[in-house]
Amino acid sequence: MKSRNPIKFALVGLLATAGWNASFGQTATKPALPQGHPSLPAQNGGGLPSGHPSLPQQNPGGSLPAGHPQVEGATTRPAAQFGTLILRTYQGTKGAPAVGEEPVTVEFYYRGQLVHKDAGKLDASGTTVFQKIPLATPCQPLIKVKHAGIEYAAIGEILHGYNASETIEMNVYEVTDKQPQWGVQARHLMIDPTPQGLNVIEMVAFQNPTDRSWLGTSRPDGSKATFSFELPANATNVKLDGPSDGIKIDKTNITAITPMQPGVCQLQISYNVPAGANGKVVLPIENPTAVGRLMAFVNENGSTATAEGLASGGAQAMPNGSKTLMFTGNDLKAGQKATLTVVLPRAAKTSAQGAPGSNGVYFAKVVAGIGGGVVLIAGTTYVLFRPASHANAAKGRA
Numbered sequence: 001m002k003s004r005n006p007i008k009f010a011l012v013g014l015l016a017t018a019g020w021n022a023s024f025g026q027t028a029t030k031p032a033l034p035q036g037h038p039s040l041p042a043q044n045g046g047g048l049p050s051g052h053p054s055l056p057q058q059n060p061g062g063s064l065p066a067g068h069p070q071v072e073g074a075t076t077r078p079a080a081q082f083g084t085l086i087l088r089t090y091q092g093t094k095g096a097p098a099v100g101e102e103p104v105t106v107e108f109y110y111r112g113q114l115v116h117k118d119a120g121k122l123d124a125s126g127t128t129v130f131q132k133i134p135l136a137t138p139c140q141p142l143i144k145v146k147h148a149g150i151e152y153a154a155i156g157e158i159l160h161g162y163n164a165s166e167t168i169e170m171n172v173y174e175v176t177d178k179q180p181q182w183g184v185q186a187r188h189l190m191i192d193p194t195p196q197g198l199n200v201i202e203m204v205a206f207q208n209p210t211d212r213s214w215l216g217t218s219r220p221d222g223s224k225a226t227f228s229f230e231l232p233a234n235a236t237n238v239k240l241d242g243p244s245d246g247i248k249i250d251k252t253n254i255t256a257i258t259p260m261q262p263g264v265c266q267l268q269i270s271y272n273v274p275a276g277a278n279g280k281v282v283l284p285i286e287n288p289t290a291v292g293r294l295m296a297f298v299n300e301n302g303s304t305a306t307a308e309g310l311a312s313g314g315a316q317a318m319p320n321g322s323k324t325l326m327f328t329g330n331d332l333k334a335g336q337k338a339t340l341t342v343v344l345p346r347a348a349k350t351s352a353q354g355a356p357g358s359n360g361v362y363f364a365k366v367v368a369g370i371g372g373g374v375v376l377i378a379g380t381t382y383v384l385f386r387p388a389s390h391a392n393a394a395k396g397r398a
Helices: 016-028 360-371
Strands: 082-091 103-110 113-121 127-134 140-147 150-155 165-172 174-176 183-194 197-208 212-214 227-230 236-240 247-250 253-256 263-274 280-286 291-300 304-308 311-317 323-332 337-343 388-390 392-396
Touching: 082 103, 082 140, 103 127, 113 127, 140 165, 150 165, 183 280, 183 337, 197 280, 236 247, 253 263, 263 280, 291 304, 291 337, 304 323, 323 337
Parallel strands: 082 165, 150 388, 174 212, 183 291
Antiparallel strands: 082 127, 103 113, 103 140, 140 150, 165 392, 183 197, 197 263, 227 253, 236 263, 247 253, 280 337, 291 323, 304 337, 311 323
């Protein structure tokens, strides 16, 4: 099945950092049992039902009794030492020529670290195969295909000795100079007040609804930009959380000088806004284009907040016992403005992590769950402005 929709929030480098233990552990050491089968010690530490024959997990090298249904994972076969990755690419632009010979690179990551890299080329059908992938260290592939001058990316599942082959399918697109009717699907602000001011994380999901990558409009310096917007004028420590290629930061102005690919892609920025003389901060929120849904979350750590141009969603309980104040706006028009006024806490409280105030990454992860649609992975906020296909993977066995 073709992967027609890019994932909303691409993870790079990555990925393995947060979901690693669950993904690898369940696959390699906690295989799923057939429906209705009694649990085994390998799954929950319990024992077999009285009188049940022993299984290979309890008796290494043994075999199932004659006639016993096969138990997934109940095998003593050795882990594969090498893996295989098959990539199939498709033309995502209607009426355009089929994908042919294009350069491909694949990077393999373990716990956020690059462990192996390979390069190849698509054949005339848009397919290529990477073989002899070393699996001494489990790894997760990040595939990059360059088409019409633009790099497209796809993320595979974790490869290891008991999941040694994978097929990934992804789309590539033609380019256009014609500006699409793009917009912001969602904009989330996660605001952590401290006595010194506000720590802000913004996550903006852009959407190009067409089937072509837009190159952008020309700039005086010869480059092209697909969007530009301003942060609050007094913002400091402006940082792009993720790769900076294609994004230009000029004080408080953020400009994308990279093509806008079809589908939804995400930009994440963090910055600080200093406290005013009266212990308050007025945070302006300007929308340079139409926004489908805007959500602002203020950590209620002794602070209070009010909004103009946004509706109050009340206080939401957090897992660590604290609360966050939520404000929302739907179907905002280009140029529409809103403001948040935050009365700062007099003293920083200690969060569940033991640090003064709320830990920024922890707070962002929690409110992401409340907001829905925004995803943060523990240990990384690595995102791309270009969307990556979280490929449909046809898993095989070595």
